Amino acid sequence: MLTTAASVRFTVWTNAMLTSACDPDTAARKILGDDVGHHVAGLAAHPAPATLPVALNLLRTAGATEAYLALPVPGDPIGLAGPTAFNEAALESGEAVVVAGASVGLVPAYVGPAVQWTVMPASTPPPADLGEADRGLRLALIDAAESLAALDVAKWKPEIADALLDIRKIGRGDGDDLAPGYEPRAVKAAATARRCLAIAEAALEDDGAAVTRVDADLRRRAVLDLAAAARRALVAACGPPLPDLLR
Numbered sequence: 001m002l003t004t005a006a007s008v009r010f011t012v013w014t015n016a017m018l019t020s021a022c023d024p025d026t027a028a029r030k031i032l033g034d035d036v037g038h039h040v041a042g043l044a045a046h047p048a049p050a051t052l053p054v055a056l057n058l059l060r061t062a063g064a065t066e067a068y069l070a071l072p073v074p075g076d077p078i079g080l081a082g083p084t085a086f087n088e089a090a091l092e093s094g095e096a097v098v099v100a101g102a103s104v105g106l107v108p109a110y111v112g113p114a115v116q117w118t119v120m121p122a123s124t125p126p127p128a129d130l131g132e133a134d135r136g137l138r139l140a141l142i143d144a145a146e147s148l149a150a151l152d153v154a155k156w157k158p159e160i161a162d163a164l165l166d167i168r169k170i171g172r173g174d175g176d177d178l179a180p181g182y183e184p185r186a187v188k189a190a191a192t193a194r195r196c197l198a199i200a201e202a203a204l205e206d207d208g209a210a211v212t213r214v215d216a217d218l219r220r221r222a223v224l225d226l227a228a229a230a231r232r233a234l235v236a237a238c239g240p241p242l243p244d245l246l247r
Contacts (some may be wrong), residue, residue, distance in 0.1 A: 004109045006115045006188075007069055007095040009033055011200060011238045012066040014099065016179035017056060024060070028052035030179065035113050040106065042119030049116070065101035066111060067238035068125055071095075071231040079235045081123040100124040100240075128236035132231075134189045137196065140229035144222045181241040190237035196230035 013027040022030075031052055032038055040055035052056065070079025072091045077099065080087045089107045090096035097106045105122025108115050178187050203223045 005095050005243060006031065006033075006038070006072075007071075007097050008234070008238060010097045010106065010108075010117075011069040012065045013180065014056065014059070014064070014097070015238075016181050017242050018060065018066065019181050021180040024053050024056040027056055027179075028152075035115055036233040038117065039115075040117040040119060040172075044205040055117070059099055059102050060106070061105075062102040064099045066099075066124075068097060068098040068100065068127075068240070069235045069238040070125070071235055072103075073231070074122065076228055076231070078231055079125055079128075081125040083121060083123065086120045086122045089118065095196070096122075098122045098124055099153040126167045128232065128239055130186060130233075130239070132187060133233040133236035134185070134192075135174075137189070137193060138228045140226045141196065150195040180236065182237075183242065186217040186237040186241070191232050192232035193237060196226055197234070200224070200227035237246040 005098050009031045013022070013030045016022045017024055017027040026040075028051070038052045039049040041049040043050055043055060043058050045058050050105055061089065068079060070077075070090050071094065072078055072080050072087070072090065073094065077087060077091065079096070081098070086096070086105045086107070090105065093109065095108060097170050099105070099122075103121060103123070104119050106117045106119055108117050118171070149190065178190055182190075204220065204227075
């Protein structure tokens, strides 16, 4: 689930470390979260898979300056700037992190409650515009609500009530906010984006109350458009924090 993706944590806490908002050990603990272990394979200065603290220190030594989140899907490679091998690996995973300065990207593979990161050469994407992405998400929310209401298919099943309660808790300060150094606008946008992604994931499990194939297709398109806007907003919100003088 992208709302709890390791790449989100890796991006924001690496940025916190690189801006001296926290030390590498703290960043490593936050990236780990509830997982049992993370290892990073492919670092030039460390032939064997490295632990998170070691990997973060090596990335900083290699010249890392900023981290960028990528949440690509086929047809919408948001956060990717090449080369082809990295883009393909990130698309297969559905998420990745690009570390500017070190010119590498990290692609996660989930192995039960553990994560194996693979380091590959990667180009830095252009910075995403948070204001534009946030406005796009708000418009997508309105469009999705209007589309589903017009189709009369925005009906939730009783068994999804628990999922909705969990969705409401996202971004409420229970250890799942962005890292120190992010402005309140980015924190709020990230929470909204993650809730929308969770809603979209739940909504795409079936066709809701749609009674015709046309209605089902229209409903699915409305939900997919919302998910796309939410991915863009989350990528923008998790980008490198702006210096105070630029806020």
